[in-house]
Amino acid sequence: xxxxxxxxxxxxxxGHGHDPLLHHQFEDMHQQTESYLVxxxxxxxxxxxxxxxxxxxxxxxxxxxxxxxWEVHNLLDWKLGGINTFILLxxxxxxxxxxxxxxxxxxxxxxxxxxxxxxxxCAFLVxxxxxxxxPKWEHNLFPGPGFEWNxxxxxxxxxxxxxxxxxxxxxxxxFLSLYFAMTGLHGIHVLVGILVLVGLMVLHKKQTPSAxxxxxxxxxxxxxxxxxxxxxxxxxxxxxxxx
Amino acid sequence: xxxxxGPTVAPGPEERTNYLNKSHTIKSWLLxxxxxxxxxxxxxSVSFFFFLGSLAASxxxxxxxxxxxxxxxxxxxxxxxxAHGVIMIFFFLIPAIPAVLGNFLIPLMVGARDLxxxxxxxxxxxxxVLGGLFGIVAICMGGVDTGWTFYTPYxxxxxxxxxxxxxxxxxxxxxxxxxxxINFIATIHKMRAPGxxxxxxxxxxxxxxxxxxxxxxxTPVVAITLLLVVAERVFHFGVFSPELGGxxxxxxxxxxxxxxxxxxxxxxxxxxxxxELIACFSRRKVxxxxxVAFSSLAIAGIGFLVWGHHMFVTSQSMYQGVVFSFLxxxxxxxxxxxxxxxxxxxxxxxxxxxxxxxxxxGFMGLFLIGGLxxxxxxxxxxxxxxxxxxxIVAHFHYVMVGxxxxxxxxxLHFWWPKMFGRMYPDSWGKASAIITFFGFNFTFFPQFVVxxxxxxxxxxxxxxxxxxxxxxVLSTVGASILAIGFILPAFYLTWSIKNGKPAGPxxxxxxxxxxETDSPPPTENFRHPPIVxxxxxxxxxxxxxxxxxxxxxxxxx
Numbered sequence: 077x078x079x080x081x082x083x084x085x086x087x088x089x090x091g092h093g094h095d096p097l098l099h100h101q102f103e104d105m106h107q108q109t110e111s112y113l114v115x116x117x118x119x120x121x122x123x124x125x126x127x128x129x130x131x132x133x134x135x136x137x138x139x140x141x142x143x144x145x146w147e148v149h150n151l152l153d154w155k156l157g158g159i160n161t162f163i164l165l166x167x168x169x170x171x172x173x174x175x176x177x178x179x180x181x182x183x184x185x186x187x188x189x190x191x192x193x194x195x196x197x198c199a200f201l202v203x204x205x206x207x208x209x210x211p212k213w214e215h216n217l218f219p220g221p222g223f224e225w226n227x228x229x230x231x232x233x234x235x236x237x238x239x240x241x242x243x244x245x246x247x248x249x250x251f252l253s254l255y256f257a258m259t260g261l262h263g264i265h266v267l268v269g270i271l272v273l274v275g276l277m278v279l280h281k282k283q284t285p286s287a288x289x290x291x292x293x294x295x296x297x298x299x300x301x302x303x304x305x306x307x308x309x310x311x312x313x314x315x316x317x318x319x
Numbered sequence: 320x321x322x323x324x325g326p327t328v329a330p331g332p333e334e335r336t337n338y339l340n341k342s343h344t345i346k347s348w349l350l351x352x353x354x355x356x357x358x359x360x361x362x363x364s365v366s367f368f369f370f371l372g373s374l375a376a377s378x379x380x381x382x383x384x385x386x387x388x389x390x391x392x393x394x395x396x397x398x399x400x401x402a403h404g405v406i407m408i409f410f411f412l413i414p415a416i417p418a419v420l421g422n423f424l425i426p427l428m429v430g431a432r433d434l435x436x437x438x439x440x441x442x443x444x445x446x447x448v449l450g451g452l453f454g455i456v457a458i459c460m461g462g463v464d465t466g467w468t469f470y471t472p473y474x475x476x477x478x479x480x481x482x483x484x485x486x487x488x489x490x491x492x493x494x495x496x497x498x499x500x501i502n503f504i505a506t507i508h509k510m511r512a513p514g515x516x517x518x519x520x521x522x523x524x525x526x527x528x529x530x531x532x533x534x535x536x537x538t539p540v541v542a543i544t545l546l547l548v549v550a551e552r553v554f555h556f557g558v559f560s561p562e563l564g565g566x567x568x569x570x571x572x573x574x575x576x577x578x579x580x581x582x583x584x585x586x587x588x589x590x591x592x593x594x595e596l597i598a599c600f601s602r603r604k605v606x607x608x609x610x611v612a613f614s615s616l617a618i619a620g621i622g623f624l625v626w627g628h629h630m631f632v633t634s635q636s637m638y639q640g641v642v643f644s645f646l647x648x649x650x651x652x653x654x655x656x657x658x659x660x661x662x663x664x665x666x667x668x669x670x671x672x673x674x675x676x677x678x679x680x681g682f683m684g685l686f687l688i689g690g691l692x693x694x695x696x697x698x699x700x701x702x703x704x705x706x707x708x709x710x711i712v713a714h715f716h717y718v719m720v721g722x723x724x725x726x727x728x729x730x731l732h733f734w735w736p737k738m739f740g741r742m743y744p745d746s747w748g749k750a751s752a753i754i755t756f757f758g759f760n761f762t763f764f765p766q767f768v769v770x771x772x773x774x775x776x777x778x779x780x781x782x783x784x785x786x787x788x789x790x791x792v793l794s795t796v797g798a799s800i801l802a803i804g805f806i807l808p809a810f811y812l813t814w815s816i817k818n819g820k821p822a823g824p825x826x827x828x829x830x831x832x833x834x835e836t837d838s839p840p841p842t843e844n845f846r847h848p849p850i851v852x853x854x855x856x857x858x859x860x861x862x863x864x865x866x867x868x869x870x871x872x873x874x875x876x
Binding site for chain 2: 100101102103107110111112114115118119121122123125126127128129130132133136137140218219220221223244246247249250253254256257261
């Protein structure tokens with residue numbers, strides 16, 4: 077049979093009393109940090125599967141309608157997408173710096189990095205919604221009952237070398253459905269990221285116990301890098317389709 | 320399995336504080352982070368939804384006693400079986416064992432104070448309730464008529480029922496099970512007590528771990544798929560509707576990519592429960608422990624490769640069908656390993672005929688019939704004849720429902736003394752296990768026959784073949800017997816909470832960390848952090864026989 081090496085005093089409901097960062101269910105900080113990271117990575121796996129289903133749908137339809145997808149992708153502006161890619165890469169860099177400063181407990185510097193990340197995220201959304209989504213909405217290119225696929229709705233986009241009108245409206249709508257679903261879901265993730273980052277900044281400002289524990293910043297960082305990574309795949313798949 | 324240091328003799332459960340009597344306010348329950356209290360919350364809500372789903376089932380059975388379907392209109396019947404399916408699958412079978420027994424037991428079994436993320440655990444219960452509310456509101460506003468499978472394009476473009484609300488409910492409930500899965504994975508990986516290596520873990524923990532992997536990998540896929548059905552309904556997104564350029568079979572692929580593994584979300588934790596019961600009441604280490612442990616992971620793994628067998632008669636290619644058929648037969652191997660190893664464990668074990676063991680035997684009987692009839696459906700040629708008939712209805716009820724409910728009830732009877740510190744009358748437990756077993760076979764075996772004869776599923780009349788009536792009447796009579804088997808435990812179990820004899824820490828003489836703490840356990844689970852030195856199921860038949868005789872004499876039953 078076994079013997080106990082632990083102290084025999086009953087454990088308190090909230091923490092052990094000696095480390096304010098340690099939650100009551102864990103034995104020590106090491107176990108807590110590792111559990112948080114396992115939990116976070118498991119969550120990211122669910123996110124990968126979440127987007128994965130959409131990527132599978134995209135692949136199947138692109139394989140089925142490869143020529144049509146090339147035609148319709150001309151509606152998207154690779155320059156705007158490129159700028160957004162650059163912005164998100166910058167935001168990832170500042171996020172990584174933020175995590176670095178969090179391990180050093182330099183809260184002011186953490187907040188400066190996070191603020192820059194939030195700024196980038198907002199810029200991304202403004203470009204995405206204002207310059208990319210809105211014109212398509214305005215020209216009735218958003219999938220749905222009001223969807224139009226004719227000279228009028230496409231006047232801005234018809235260029236020499238492309239023959240947009242030869243694409244069946246249904247397939248065009250399918251491409252745009254996937255585009256709006258995938259970039260929309262990604263956009264929601266960016267929005268959630270902004271909210272989480274702002275919340276984290278408040279914690280760092282007040283220097284609460286959860287801000288003292290770097291792993292919270294690290295987990296937000298993991299989420300943010302994941303959101304960036306999804307875009308790194310979305311950009312070439314939608315904007316850079318080769319002929 | 321191991322021991323905790325210090326005196327474990329309790330002066331009487333009432334006098335010590337435990338997770339139940341620590342505080343009594345409603346707020347202390349609704350805002351609790353304690354995995355045991357959340358398990359009880361889940362037990363109550365899951366039972367409620369089981370009751371709702373059973374009501375729908377009894378309406379279905381009543382309607383089918385007449386060949387002309389006189390009780391309800393076709394539309395009402397469509398809504399009735401959809402309500403039955405949606406409630407039973409998303410709000411009972413999937414959460415039943417992981418969220419009730421898993422929540423209660425995983426931290427106890429690994430020797431932890433709680434799950435890794437208590438607030439996430441509570442959030443999961445609230446999401447479950449929210450999802451359930453969506454479902455109930457959908458029913459109150461007229462119900463859904465798509466079947467629980469939500470096949471496109473009917474669900475996305477044509478159905479005039481509450482598809483959007485119902486899908487929102489399933490979507491939210493999906494996140495509730497994702498939260499539970501993440502919690503279990505982190506807890507099992509990182510919070511095991513000192514000395515508790517992977518191969519000393521109880522098999523229920525292995526099974527729950529395999530289940531969590533399925534939940535984490537599968538649920539997001541169906542979540543996004545259902546979301547796209549809503550997008551198609553609301554915005555005409557055209558991903559799955561042929562008239563909008565989409566592919567309806569793609570929906571079926573994505574739907575079954577989750578929904579086939581979801582069957583294993585229901586049955587795998589049940590198999591874990593059965594391993595515990597068989598070992599305890601045979602007083603033996605489970606035969607081939609490692610094989611049983613890895614067969615759970617194998618079922619989880621192979622389970623992700625067989626979804627195409629739901630679509631043998633769709634436009635998927637014949638060669639795909641052959642591959643999926645072969646992979647489907649592969650699942651039989653780890654499933655059979657489990658059944659053979661349980662049988663070998665009982666063989667030459669010193670068997671104690673307590674109520675949980677009778678439930679476990681019932682599980683093995685039903686799972687055996689369900690599993691073997693699965694072979695008919697996994698073969699391409701016989702499936703073409705049997706698909707969409709009552710044969711498949713009977714098959715999946717045997718596996719999912721028979722399997723999961725027998726295991727859930729067995730587990731509930733086994734750990735009830737741990738959860739509430741009281742014994743229920745063992746003979747009542749045995750009686751309802753036997754009634755349930757007979758009721759279940761009575762209900763569903765005639766459906767194999769009538770399905771083989773050609774009765775299609777989801778029809779509410781069969782005036783074109785009135786000779787089928789005898790099978791349907793048999794089935795309905797069986798369902799009434801089955802109902803008795805479920806109503807009885809509701810009475811004697813609740814009765815026992817106040818009036819049962821105190822159970823003591825280990826009424827069954829079972830091994831495992833959960834039996835080394837008080838019944839009911841204190842909020843922090845163990846008064847002294849446990850250290851594990853022995854492997855799982857380290858039973859000593861002679862000593863345990865004496866211990867059980869002693870505790871039986873004490874309990875007077």
